[in-house]
Amino acid sequence: EDQVTQSPEALRLQEGESSSLNCSYTVSGLRGLFWYRQDPGKGPEFLFTLYSAGEEKEKERLKATLTKKESFLHITAPKPEDSATYLCAVQARGGATNKLIFGTGTLLAVQP
Amino acid sequence: NAGVMQNPRHLVRRRGQEARLRCSPMKGHSHVYWYRQLPEEGLKFMVYLQKENIIDESGMPKERFSAEFPKEGPSILRIQQVVRGDSAAYFCASSPSGRYEKLFFGSGTQLSVL
Numbered sequence: 001e002d003q004v005t006q007s008p009e010a011l012r013l014q015e016g017e018s019s020s021l022n023c024s025y026t027v028s029g030l031r032g033l034f035w036y037r038q039d040p041g042k043g044p045e046f047l048f049t050l051y052s053a054g055e056e057k058e059k060e061r062l063k064a065t066l067t068k069k070e071s072f073l074h075i076t077a078p079k080p081e082d083s084a085t086y087l088c089a090v091q092a093r094g095g096a097t098n099k100l101i102f103g104t105g106t107l108l109a110v111q112p
Numbered sequence: 113n114a115g116v117m118q119n120p121r122h123l124v125r126r127r128g129q130e131a132r133l134r135c136s137p138m139k140g141h142s143h144v145y146w147y148r149q150l151p152e153e154g155l156k157f158m159v160y161l162q163k164e165n166i167i168d169e170s171g172m173p174k175e176r177f178s179a180e181f182p183k184e185g186p187s188i189l190r191i192q193q194v195v196r197g198d199s200a201a202y203f204c205a206s207s208p209s210g211r212y213e214k215l216f217f218g219s220g221t222q223l224s225v226l
Contacts, residue, residue: 004154034214043116043203043217044155087155098210099145099168102154 002027002092006103013078013110021073021106023088033071034100035064036087044087047073078110114139116206116218117186124224131191131198133221137206144187145215146179149201160210161187167210194225 005024013019025033032051036044048057050066057064061082063074073086085107089100117136125131137144146158157171161181172179176194181187191198201222205215 036217041219043205043219046214046216049214089155098143098207098213098215099157099160099171100155100215101157102147104152104154 002090002101004088004090004101004103006086006088006106008106009104010107011109013075013108015079015110015112016077018074018076018078020075021086021108023071023073023103024069025071025088025090026069027090027092027101029093031091031093033066034089034091035062035071035073036089038085038087038105047086075108078108080110080112083108083110116204116216118202118204118218118221120221121219122222122224124226125194126226127195128193131194131223133189133191133202133204133223134186135189135204135206135218136186137204138216141206141208141216143207143210144181145205145207146187146189147203147205147217149203149220151200155203158189162210191223194223196225199223199225 003026007022032049034049035047038044048064053068055066061076065072085105087105089102119134142163144161147155149155159172159179160168176192178190201220203220205217
């Protein structure tokens, strides 16, 4: 069964304190791995898509990496506005659908 | 360019009533997806629709739930005879095609069943 596990469930950082979020996945065949950001009361907002092991993507203070078993979201020198829930999702090969399998997310709080 | 629009934002129903959730995709998008987010759980896929067609409903409960995306108008997720376990946030997403690409999500409808 395709599955996504994120850790830690919650993370509290001081402003400027870099860290990483983990996303472990098992999928019959990976078509793509997605990172989303979700603010309270809002829908998920797209951050990155990674397609193959070794691939990396960057956006401002965020960098996503991918291996055959997991993905990391590295946050460098975070700011309070980076506080949100970060969601990881995978898309499996096969089938006619574009559906995503989500993890339960990591709740990040960055304190000034 | 408006994003994915969902309404209502909050919906309160008593047990046994019907809930109708509406979703207008982004302009130019003809593919719609519904996800449900239960407390302490991740987003779960429910159904994938194109205009006038259900493509994948593998995540839909077998009873009481239905979805449509008519030629004109928004996509509708209908829940008949709601029960307390249906209380959740329901998110709609859209994409311009059905290939593997990012989805654009709405802000969701929070359904509360009393």
